[in-house]
Structures are given as C-alpha cells and as structure tokens.
Amino acid sequence: MRSGLLVKLALLLAVFGILSSGLTGYYAFSAHRTMLVSAAQGDLLTAARGVNRRLLQAEEEAADDAMLLARLVQVAQVINGHGDRPARQARDELAQAFAGMLALHPEYLQVRLIGAADNGLELVRVDSAGGLTLRVDGQDLQEKGHFPYVFETLALPAGQIYQSAIGVNHERGAHDAEGRPGLMVATPLPRSDGQPGGLLVINLDLERLVGQLRADLPKGYQLYIANRWGDFLVHPDPAQTFGFEQGRRILMQDSFAATQPLFERKLNNLALSGLEQPQQAAGRVMAFVRQPVGQGNHDDFVVTGLVQPLDAVLESAVPLGQRIIHMVLAFSIIAILLAVVFARAMLRPINTLAQAASSFSETQLQQVLPVERNDEIGVLARNFERMQRQINSHMASLYDNQRELSYLAHHDSLTGLANRSLFFQRLEQLLQLSQRNGAPFAVLFVDLDHFKEVNDLHGHAIGDQVLQIVARRLLHTVRGSDMVARMGGDEYLILLQGNFSDDALGELIDKLRLSISEAMTVAGQRLEVGASIGYSLYPRDGSTAEQLVNEADHAMYHVKSGRRGGKVNSLPCG
Numbered sequence: 001m002r003s004g005l006l007v008k009l010a011l012l013l014a015v016f017g018i019l020s021s022g023l024t025g026y027y028a029f030s031a032h033r034t035m036l037v038s039a040a041q042g043d044l045l046t047a048a049r050g051v052n053r054r055l056l057q058a059e060e061e062a063a064d065d066a067m068l069l070a071r072l073v074q075v076a077q078v079i080n081g082h083g084d085r086p087a088r089q090a091r092d093e094l095a096q097a098f099a100g101m102l103a104l105h106p107e108y109l110q111v112r113l114i115g116a117a118d119n120g121l122e123l124v125r126v127d128s129a130g131g132l133t134l135r136v137d138g139q140d141l142q143e144k145g146h147f148p149y150v151f152e153t154l155a156l157p158a159g160q161i162y163q164s165a166i167g168v169n170h171e172r173g174a175h176d177a178e179g180r181p182g183l184m185v186a187t188p189l190p191r192s193d194g195q196p197g198g199l200l201v202i203n204l205d206l207e208r209l210v211g212q213l214r215a216d217l218p219k220g221y222q223l224y225i226a227n228r229w230g231d232f233l234v235h236p237d238p239a240q241t242f243g244f245e246q247g248r249r250i251l252m253q254d255s256f257a258a259t260q261p262l263f264e265r266k267l268n269n270l271a272l273s274g275l276e277q278p279q280q281a282a283g284r285v286m287a288f289v290r291q292p293v294g295q296g297n298h299d300d301f302v303v304t305g306l307v308q309p310l311d312a313v314l315e316s317a318v319p320l321g322q323r324i325i326h327m328v329l330a331f332s333i334i335a336i337l338l339a340v341v342f343a344r345a346m347l348r349p350i351n352t353l354a355q356a357a358s359s360f361s362e363t364q365l366q367q368v369l370p371v372e373r374n375d376e377i378g379v380l381a382r383n384f385e386r387m388q389r390q391i392n393s394h395m396a397s398l399y400d401n402q403r404e405l406s407y408l409a410h411h412d413s414l415t416g417l418a419n420r421s422l423f424f425q426r427l428e429q430l431l432q433l434s435q436r437n438g439a440p441f442a443v444l445f446v447d448l449d450h451f452k453e454v455n456d457l458h459g460h461a462i463g464d465q466v467l468q469i470v471a472r473r474l475l476h477t478v479r480g481s482d483m484v485a486r487m488g489g490d491e492y493l494i495l496l497q498g499n500f501s502d503d504a505l506g507e508l509i510d511k512l513r514l515s516i517s518e519a520m521t522v523a524g525q526r527l528e529v530g531a532s533i534g535y536s537l538y539p540r541d542g543s544t545a546e547q548l549v550n551e552a553d554h555a556m557y558h559v560k561s562g563r564r565g566g567k568v569n570s571l572p573c574g
C-alpha cells in the first residue's frame with residue numbers, strides 16, 4: 001500500500017518532469033525551425049530583390065551604353081549622310097566601337113545603328129556569333145522598319161530610351177541572337193534638321209544575363225522570372241519558358257497559385273514555406289517579388305521568384321534536434337531520479353505515521369512521531385498522538401472495568417472468596433491435570449449449623465458478618481495453595497491439593513471445625529457457630545467435578561444428620 005503510493009507519486013512527478021522537459025525541447029526545436037524558415041524567407045526575398053536590381057542595372061547599363069554610342073560623332077555623320085567617303089569611314093569606326101562594346105559585355109548579342117530611311121535599313125551592325133564579334137555589312141544588312149522596336153523608338157523624342165518586352169528573337173540571320181530570349185534597348189537618333197534619322201539598338205541576351213545572376217545566387221536556389229501575364233521567362237526547366245511562343249501558356253500563377261495576387265497588383269512581394277503553408281508550398285521555401293521594368297514603359301513588370309527546398313533550410317535543425325533529444329533524455333533521467341528521491345522524502349513521515357498506526361493497532365505501543373514538524377504532517381502526527389493517548393486511556397479504563405467485572409463474576413461479594421463458578425473452573429482444571437499426572441486431591445463441603453437462627457435472632461447484618469468471619473477462619477486454617485469458595489448461603493467449599501488419607505483429612509476437618517466454632521464477638525454480641533463438614537477424594541469418590549462436590553455434600557449431610565437437635569449457641573464444637 002505504502003510502496004504503491006510511493007510508485008504513484010514518483011510516477012506522477014517523473015511524468016511531470018519528462019513532460020516539462022519534452023515540451024520545452026519540442027518548443028525550442030520547433031521555434032528554431034520556424035526561425036530558420038523565417039530567416040530563409042528573408043534571405044530569399046533579399047536575393048530576389050537583388051536579382052531584380054541586377055536586371056534593372058543591366059538594362060540601365062545597356063541604356064547608358066546606347067546613349068553613349070548615340071553621342072558619337074560618327075553616328076551623326078552616318079545619320080546625316082555627309083558624302084559617301086566620310087560616311088563609309090564613320091561606319092567602319094562605329095563598327096569598331098560596337099565590336100568593342102560587344103567584347104566588353106558578353107550579355108550583348110547585337111549592337112546596331114538602323115536608319116530611318118530605306119524601310120529601316122541597318123547601317124552599321126555588329127553581331128555576336130559563336131562568342132566572337134562579327135560585322136555584318138553590305139548586302140547582308142536588313143530592313144527592320146516593320147519591327148515595333150524600330151518604329152516605336154523612332155517615334156520617341158531625342159534622348160529617350162526604348163525598352164522592349166522580354167521575348168524570343170525571331171529575326172533571321174541574327175547569329176547568336178536568333179531564337180534566343182532577350183530584350184532590346186534602343187534610343188532614337190534625330191538628324192541635324194530634327195527629323196528622325198535612325199536608332200541605336202542593343203540586343204540583350206536573357207540567358208547570359210540570368211546565367212550571371214544564377215552564378216551569384218547561393219547554391220540550391222531555383223530562379224523563376226515571369227512577365228506581367230505570368231508567362232515563365234526563366235525557369236529551372238528551360239522547356240517551361242516562353243510557352244506563349246509555342247502557343248501554350250505556362251504561367252507562374254498556375255505553378256504557384258499563391259502568386260496570383262502579385263499579378264493582380266494586390267501584393268508587391270510574397271514569402272511562403274512548406275512549414276507554415278504546407279498546401280501552397282509543400283516541401284519548399286519560396287519568395288516572389290514584383291518588379292516594374294522598362295523606362296516609361298507604362299506599368300510593365302516582371303515577377304522574380306526564388307525557391308529553396310525546405311529540407312535544405314531545415315538541415316541545420318537536425319543536429320540541434322538530436323542535441324535536444326539527448327538533453328530531454330538526460331533531463332528525463334534526472335527527473336525520474338529526483339521524483340523518486342522527492343517522493344521518498346515526502347512519504348517518509350507518512351510511512352512513519354502508517355507504521356505507528358499499524359504498530360499501535362497491534363500492540364497499543366506509541367511510536368515516536370514527527371510531531372515537531374510545522375506542516376500538515378506535523379498536525380496529523382500531533383492529532384494522531386493525542387488520539388493514541390485517548391485510546392490508551394479508554395482502553396485502561398476498559399481493562400479496569402473488565403477486571404472488576406471478571407472479579408465480580410468469579411468472587412463472592414460478601415466474603416471476597418471465590419464463588420461457585422470460579423471454584424468449579426479451578427476444580428475442572430485440577431481434574432484435567434490429575435487425569436494426566438494422577439495427582440490426588442480432596443473436596444470439602446462446609447455447611448454452618450443452624451445459621452438461620454443467627455439471622456433470626458441477631459439480624460441479617462450480623463449474619464453477614466458471621467459469614468465473613470467464618471470465611472477468614474477457613475482461609476487461615478488451610479494452606480495458601482488451597483482454595484476456599486463460598487457456594488452461597490452458609491455453604492463453603494474447599495479444594496485441597498495433595499494425597500490425603502481419611503485420617504489426615506479427619507484431623508484437618510477437626511481443625512477447621514474448631515477454628516469455626518471459636519467464639520466471635522459481633523456488634524458487641526458474643527456468638528458461636530458450628531459447622532458440618534463432609535469430604536470426597538479424587539479419584540476414589542468420583543471422576544467429575546459434579547460427582548466430587550455431590551459426594552462431599554452427601555458426606556456433610558450425613559455428618560449434619562448425626563448431630564441434629566442441638567441449639568446453635570449451646571452446641572459444643574465438634
């Protein structure tokens with residue numbers, strides 16, 4: 001029972017300790033994961049903005065380069081057509097400048113000067129071809145006046161920059177630029193009379209641009225760029241890009257549904273993770289940023305997205321998780337040990353009380369209790385000690401009453417002698433003993449003669465005192481080991497242990513009769529009383545208590561019958 005309580009309390013405390021450390025560990029682990037994901041989202045957003053900045057920067061650089069080239073004097077000479085020779089020389093010098101520009105910028109695929117006349121005939125053109133610069137001249141120069149970037153740029157005022165949407169270049173014979181995604185940056189070139197003279201165009205290669213951007217990104221980042229309608233321009237799988245060129249739309253908002261608000265211009269950026277949005281970003285962490293593009297090109301924009309696998313983000317949480325598990329295990333073991341120690345310490349005084357209670361119930365002995373404590377156990381111990389004292393006191397009085405009752409049940413209240421019941425108990429015990437060891441004994445029956453007359457003549461109270469005096473005389477006459485009992489009225493029984501002959505008993509009976517018949521003074525009156533005594537011997541006269549007492553009674557009766565007729569007071573003793 002006590003060990004059960006110990007186990008339960010220890011278990012409860014241990015479970016509490018294990019749960020606390022487990023929950024703390026779990027909370028720390030999950031908080032760390034959330035922090036990692038949140039930091040990764042921040043990094044992705046920053047990196048996506050960096051990609052956008054780099055894109056813008058590339059466009060601005062191209063615009064600056066276009067403006068720089070447009071201000072070359074040879075450009076004006078070619079546009080204004082100052083005779084064939086100088087124009088020829090100016091074209092050659094421009095071609096060299098264009099080639100230098102191409103060599104400086106690997107992301108440039110073409111640098112061209114296109115005239116407004118002759119349906120937009122190219123005047124000076126240098127292409128990137130197989131990684132080298134190639135001047136295209138003579139018959140190979142093409143008319144480009146029907147392309148939007150030509151007539152839209154020509155329509156712009158001087159000093160303005162035109163920027164096309166990102167798309168696949170379908171111009172035939174464009175060398176490296178042909179069939180590749182990119183955009184055009186152009187600026188109009190007015191003639192000296194103010195009329196549109198042509199334009200200067202730089203073709204930017206998206207793949208080379210993005211290649212450079214990708215190289216700058218941390219490992220494991222996946223880059224996505226979509227135009228304002230959601231068409232993928234950049235995708236880790238090139239087959240997913242420029243679907244609209246092949247008549248099939250592959251949209252960012254279809255692949256990443258959460259990006260829809262960006263295309264609806266309801267959001268500027270967005271960050272998601274598989275930890276917090278498992279439906280929308282299962283197993284990934286992603287960030288998308290909407291970025292306006294073009295210079296004065298209305299509300300055109302691109303959406304740049306960076307995606308990282310969630311596992312890669314949470315990789316560093318794994319060793320922490322293992323450390324937390326080890327810590328939780330260690331704390332759990334400590335919690336179990338502390339729980340056992342604490343439970344034992346708590347239950348020790350209760351065990352002391354419980355032991356004291358069981359010991360008290362068995363032996364009524366009071367144990368040392370922790371009464372000096374100031375807590376509830378001290379109160380319990382003090383109350384229990386008080387209760388023990390009360391129980392002991394009640395028990396003592398109960399034993400006293402029991403002893404008194406037992407005495408009253410076995411003794412004659414007038415003479416203090418054993419009563420009939422106790423005499424027969426003792427006789428039965430002696431019989432059992434004698435039946436085993438054969439020890440003989442004798443039973444004497446004493447009856448006072450004419451005692452009724454004592455009562456009648458002197459009163460019942462005097463009679464009582466006579467009975468008490470006779471009892472004392474009988475006790476003084478026999479040995480201490482013999483038993484004298486009052487049967488009731490004026491009859492006494494005596495149990496004598498030992499081997500008595502009839503003669504020896506006759507002598508003892510004479511002695512008893514002499515003792516009884518000695519004159520006694522009671523309440524100032526001198527009295528004398530005689531007695532008739534009969535006896536029986538075990539085993540000669542009977543083998544049961546009843547037989548032996550009856551035999552002694554009969555013998556007494558015979559004795560009494562033999563002396564009938566005398567008066568009490570005048571009867572000679574014997």
Ligand SMILES: Nc1nc2c(ncn2[C@@H]2O[C@H](COP(=O)(O)OP(=O)(O)OP(=O)(O)O)[C@@H](O)[C@H]2O)c(=O)[nH]1
Pocket residue numbers: 414447448449450451452453455459460461462463464467488489490
């Ligand atoms: N004073 C007193 N008398 C008692 C008590 N018990 C019995 N007696 C009386 O004792 C007497 C005994 O009566 P018996 O033995 O028949 O009369 P007895 O006069 O002794 O007659 P025998 O024995 O034949 O000599 C009765 O009168 C009882 O009332 C007692 O406790 N006190």
